[in-house]
Amino acid sequence: MGRVPCCEKENVKRGQWTPEEDHKLSSYIAQHGTRNWRLIPKHASLQRCGKSCRLRWTNYLRPDLKHGQFSEAEEQTIVTLHSVLGNRWSVIAAQLPGRTDNDVKNHWNTKLKKKLSGMGIDPVTHKPFSHLISEIATTLAPSQVPHLAEAALGCFKDEMLHLLTRKRMGLELHQFSDGTSPVNTASTFIKNEEKDETIQKIKYGLSRAIKETDELPLTNKNWDTTGGTSSNFSGAFQPDAEFHYGLPSLGDDGDATPWGQNMCTDSARITGDRQVIRMNKKSNNESIEDSEGLREAREASEIFNAECVLWDLQSEDLINPIV
DNA sequence: AACTCGACCAACCGCGGGCCG
DNA sequence: GCGGCCCGCGGTTGGTCGAGT
Incomplete structure (x- = not known):
């Protein structure tokens, strides 16, 4: 039995988020929080699935996120933790304030792996x-x-x-x-x-x-x-x-x-x-x-x-x- | 100037676990 | 105990950009 899709694919927009969409989502979450991701796109008038909204918020829009380059100290932390934890990106990211698991994973795959090699x-x-x-x-x-x-x-x-x-x-x-x-x-x-x-x-x-x-x-x-x-x-x-x-x-x-x-x-x-x-x-x-x-x-x-x-x-x- | 290729990163996908009725 | 739902996670993909040819 296949898994039930998280939303109807037909009426859902995919791909890059526009500034308007970002603004709608941010404004809605600022007012109502992130209680139910499935309902958020509907209430925020977004043609996105809840999962996409959650990812956009957690990986990009959250106000506490850092968007700049990783520092050497952060890189060293990632490598150290990775040597112990393996690909548990969320756990590693939890040790790096302002960084998401996606950030850490991408940085590892594009930079750190090659650096180590x-x-x-x-x-x-x-x-x-x-x-x-x-x-x-x-x-x-x-x-x-x-x-x-x-x-x-x-x-x-x-x-x-x-x-x-x-x-x-x-x-x-x-x-x-x-x-x-x-x-x-x-x-x-x-x-x-x-x-x-x-x-x-x-x-x-x-x-x-x-x-x-x-x-x-x-x-x-x-x-x-x-x-x-x-x-x-x-x-x-x-x-x-x-x-x-x-x-x-x-x-x-x-x-x-x-x-x-x-x-x-x-x-x-x-x-x-x-x-x-x-x-x-x-x-x-x-x-x-x-x-x-x-x-x-x-x-x-x-x-x-x-x-x-x-x-x-x-x-x-x-x-x-x-x- | 046009094209190719690699680097980067945002976003997607599907699975698994937890919660709840 | 079971099934449905939601969320988090890790792997993967696709688009964009810049450097090189």
């Missing part, structure tokens, strides 16, 4: 991508290991490019040690003609790293999963000096957090938001899950990651209690 952090688990690779690698059968490099290239391209360009970025970032954000992104430092070479280096380095790791005794294959937020993947990832890059210690000790720094890489910036999501889904489904055993690895990884978050969350920091 550009910093080499998986926005789902809030762990460095390299952590995930290392965990997957430790669970693979030797015959499966050769496929990891290719799969990882698809899934963690941003991370790899970030690692490979970090030296140059580091030089540039030092110029902004006063806390201001650098304008240029990592990609700025990669000339187009260098990219092919870079990818070849990634392939080579990753393959060698995996190969060497596979030859290690089992007890040495765990590349630090002790809960630190910096990754020791670089420890295994050093087939030669040129490939010895460490991840920054992102926010775990309260400093050196490159939060205000736009570290998105090319692939994160030039791809449309919806396409990013679809690409990620595709690569997850086709590259990782196609390889049996990798799925188990991912599940194990999720269990592991559930216990670790990037930023410690103190309950006294919260505005509203989280249930």
Whole structure:
């Protein structure tokens, strides 16, 4: 049995709200409150369904809403809470006065996810991508290991490019040690003609790293999963000096957090938001899950990651209690 | 100048839970 | 206990704008 529609679709206007409609709704709510959304459009002479009125009010017209840019503090709060709560946007928004769940969700999907990816952090688990690779690698059968490099290239391209360009970025970032954000992104430092070479280096380095790791005794294959937020993947990832890059210690000790720094890489910036999501889904489904055993690895990884978050969350920091 | 493409965000959709008769 | 209604939530879509070509 289908759900009963919230209103008759025929006589209901949809799409963008006009200033007149906004005014009608605001005036009505100012006088009568928001007791029954189904009746509000009728009483306010609006050809909208109650649901649309409720959304318009809660997401846009409410007088206590903030409409400007998210501050760095707000962004950090979102990321911190998301690492604990996941996509519970309403709970996260409750900690940010003047922000709606829709605001938070949109900001996350359009900005913060890419920001984290550009910093080499998986926005789902809030762990460095390299952590995930290392965990997957430790669970693979030797015959499966050769496929990891290719799969990882698809899934963690941003991370790899970030690692490979970090030296140059580091030089540039030092110029902004006063806390201001650098304008240029990592990609700025990669000339187009260098990219092919870079990818070849990634392939080579990753393959060698995996190969060497596979030859290690089992007890040495765990590349630090002790809960630190910096990754020791670089420890295994050093087939030669040129490939010895460490991840920054992102926010775990309260400093050196490159939060205000736009570290998105090319692939994160030039791809449309919806396409990013679809690409990620595709690569997850086709590259990782196609390889049996990798799925188990991912599940194990999720269990592991559930216990670790990037930023410690103190309950006294919260505005509203989280249930 | 025209076109394309990505970023952004408002709005929609459908589901689930709570309340009430 | 059941069904209908309302509301809140999270995922998704579509329109608009601006930058790049």
